[in-house]
Amino acid sequence: MASVAGAAVVVGVDGSARSMVAVEVAVAEAALRHRPLRIVHALSWPKLPVPLPPGLTETAPGLRQQARGYLSEAAGIAGRVAPEVAVRTSLVTGRPATVLREESRRADLMVIGERGMSGLLLGSVAMELTSQAPCPLLVVRGEPRPTGAVVVGVDGSAQSMRALDFALEEASLRGTPLVALHAWAGTDSTELDRDVAAKREQWSGAAQEQRVLAETLAGAGDRYPDVLLRRQVVRGNAGSLLTDWSHTAQLVVVGDRGRGGLARLVLGSVSRHLIFHADCPTAVVRGTDPITDAGETARTEGHRRGAGSAPADSASTPAFRL
Structure with a gap:
């Protein structure tokens, strides 16, 4: 960054x-x-x-x-x-x-x-x-711990790419694995599939969400070869899933907002949820520089x-x- x-x-x-x-x-x-x-x-x-x-x-x-x-x-x-x-x-x-x-x-x-x-x-x-x-803003919640992974929430948006870059740097500096979590619901849409010709009901599903995460992480290993990268694609609420991770992680990272339009509020609600409920320090990374x-x-x-x-x-x- x-x-x-x-x-x-x-x-x-x-x-x-x-x-x-x-x-x-x-x-x-x-x-x-x-x-x-x-x-x-x-x-x-x-x-x-x-x-x-x-x-x-x-x-x-x-x-x-x-x-x-x-x-x-x-x-x-x-x-x-x-x-x-x-x-x-x-x-x-x-x-x-x-x-x-x-x-x-x-x-x-x-x-x-x-x-x-x-x-x-x-x-x-x-x-x-x-x-x-x-x-980036780091809100110190819970008890800071020297062990555990860095966990980042990604959703395929440009904003979450900045959060990913920050999380990769943190994982590299701390010498710890990075967990990239992509949580999705059945109605999700991302910038990576907005031009896909197929209908949403034909395209949406676990396979598509795996593609979203794979494209988001493309090149991450080349930029940070020292970071062990773990991928998770889970259907569910991002705020709750990241809060669960915060009980063992040493840092949780999210963007300040998510996808464009009305969906922009989604990741914003996730960041707000985490700074109230996370059990470890939480970093919020804005989508602009x-x-x-x-x-x-x-x-x-x-x-x-x-x-x-x-x-x-x-x-x-x-x-x-x-």
């Missing part, structure tokens, strides 16, 4: 225990990818019934000191887990989802915990980032200017060079 040279793995922290687990996962990913780690905390004012004057957050030194404490704790964890990884911390004033979305524009990978101190991180931040973050998509970059930049985010308060931690 295309990415910016030198781009960091970015992890969002809020002081919660789950966000510190996310730091452990993120720094391990950074070490595998030979990337630096950027630890970000979004400093936002608690919701009040009346609006506050601009810049009032800057006059709350207690909150800022607490936030710096979260970042220091996270940097210490990263240094203990992977001391060879270069770590930077960043304190940014703004809404967490907005801050992390902006960070994701320059990231190789974004990592967040399943929930935060308020218990709302998964619902408010992860859901927003799965549909808007330009880079905004790092090289000028239109997407322009739209995001325009939104950022409108949001009026304050500049980051960044500090490097060279002792961790980490």
Whole structure:
């Protein structure tokens, strides 16, 4: 997958225990990818019934000191887990989802915990980032495990091809097998068979779905000869089947949405299901590459200017060079 040279793995922290687990996962990913780690905390004012004057957050030194404490704790964890990884911390004033979305524009990978101190991180931040973050998003759920396969859901769409590329890279970096799961229902249609002359009722079935998976995986072995590839074609619900796999997998990977038109909602529902129910970390890979998509970059930049985010308060931690 295309990415910016030198781009960091970015992890969002809020002081919660789950966000510190996310730091452990993120720094391990950074070490595998030979990337630096950027630890970000979004400093936002608690919701009040009346609006506050601009810049009032800057006059709350207690909150800022607490936030710096979260970042220091996270940097210490990263240094203990992977001391060879270069770590930077960043304190940014703004809404967490907005801050992390902006960070994701320059990231190789974004990592967040399943929930935060308020218990709302998964619902408010992860859901927003799965549909808007330009880079792959890794939601840390369950207990991270060092063993087990990487499992990817594929459906024959261009979007799932990006998920497959990400999953192949992860399996190669982790030295573990990759399970490519294609779940189908009797009414499924894919981009690989849309021009087939035969009627759907004559063509649809297990043999056709095997063809869809085979064509999706064509060339994967040449690109990643070190990855043991296992294929599964199963008739059933993709969300449930991938959730079952998450009990033994070390990572589940899906695209942010599925096939075109109304069916586009199908894989979107799968990704939403997994970030709520998976028993292992789950990566959601978007179907476009905004790092090289000028239109997407322009739209995001325009939104950022409108949001009026304050500049980051960044500090490097060279002792961790980490």
